[in-house]
Every structure is written in C-alpha cells, then in structure tokens.
Amino acid sequence: MxxxxxxPKSDEPALEQxxxxxxxxxxxxxxxxxxxxxxxxxxxxxxxCSGAPGWNVKYKKGGRSxxxxxxxxxxxTCLVCVGAREEVGAGLLLPGCCAYTRALFEKAGPVNGTRxxxxxxxxxxxxxxxxxxxxxxAGQKGR
Numbered sequence: 744m745x746x747x748x749x750x751p752k753s754d755e756p757a758l759e760q761x762x763x764x765x766x767x768x769x770x771x772x773x774x775x776x777x778x779x780x781x782x783x784x785x786x787x788x789x790x791x792c793s794g795a796p797g798w799n800v801k802y803k804k805g806g807r808s809x810x811x812x813x814x815x816x817x818x819x820t821c822l823v824c825v826g827a828r829e830e831v832g833a834g835l836l837l838p839g840c841c842a843y844t845r846a847l848f849e850k851a852g853p854v855n856g857t858r859x860x861x862x863x864x865x866x867x868x869x870x871x872x873x874x875x876x877x878x879x880x881a882g883q884k885g886r
Contacts, residue, residue: 746814747797752789756798761787765814769870773812773821776874777802781881783809795820795861802877809880810873818865823876825858832879833858836872844872 746764750756762770777783783802790799800812813820825833825848837845844862851858862873 745797746816750798755787755789758785758787758800761798761800761814764816765819766816767818767864769864769867770812770814770819772870773819773864773873774800777809777877780874781809781877783881804881807880810877815863818863821862821864821873821877823860823862823873823880825860825876825880827856829876829879830858833876836875836879840872840875841866841868843869 749764750760756764758774762774774785778785781802781804783804786801786803788799788801790796795813797814799814802809802811808824811822813822830853833848837848840848843866844860847860847862848858851860860876862869864870864873
C-alpha cells in the first residue's frame with residue numbers, strides 16, 4: 744500500500760505514524776537536526792502534487808521553507824530548494840558531497856533561478872548532504 748493510500752486526505756497522520764511508516768533512523772536524524780539545529784517546527788500538510796501526493800512534513804524558519812519531507816516505505820525524499828541566494832554557497836559545498844548529490848544538483852538545472860533537489864535519503868552520506876543544504880538554506884555557516 745502506498746503512503747497516499749495509507750493516509751488519505753481525510754486522515755491526517757501523527758508525526759509518530761509518519762516515522763513508523765518510513766521506518767528509517769535517517770528520518771529521526773534529519774527531523775531532529777532541523778528541529779534542534781535550525782529551530783524549525785514540523786508542519787504536517789497534504790499535497791495534491793502528482794509527483795508526490797499525500798501527507799508530508801514541512802519545515803520553515805521565519806516564513807522561509809527549509810525543506811519538505813515526503814514519506815516513503817523504508818526511506819524518505821527530502822526536497823531542498825537552492826535559490827539564487829544559496830547558489831554560490833551550494834557550489835562551495837558540492838565538492839564535499841557524495842556523487843549522488845552532485846549528480847542530482849547538476850541534473851536539477853535552475854527553473855526561475857531555483858534548483859529543486861528531490862533527494863532520496865537512503866544513506867548516511869545523503870543525509871549529511873541534506874543537512875548541509877538545509878543549513879545553507881537556514882542561513883547557517885559551517886554545518
């Protein structure tokens with residue numbers, strides 16, 4: 744059963760239910776990082792987007808989106824937008840990122856000045872790359 748089938752629009756899941764569906768320690772690690780390290784609170788929201796329909800978890804700081812987490816069975820997808828403001832910083836981070844993240848960044852050419860990185864967080868390396876990009880988005884240096 745897919746995530747969208749498990750929790751239709753009329754059945755908002757609790758954060759614990761989302762974590763249980765994902766069933767990956769990487770989920771808790773990223774959520775903890777964004778909440779503690781960036782000071783952002785999770786917001787459960789429903790998306791009708793055909794690419795990722797269903798409930799997701801959004802993190803914002805000061806009205807600015809840091810990331811959106813899309814639950815998958817056994818892993819999750821982390822959307823991080825790299826705008827013109829972060830482009831130079833992202834370029835400096837990329838050499839230290841794993842091959843998956845570097846390829847994803849190159850493939851996600853800018854659309855209206857923003858790169859939409861849909862990162863499938865399936866390893867510790869990808870998790871660390873997501874943390875770095877989220878920190879950049881949050882305006883934090885040296886993470």
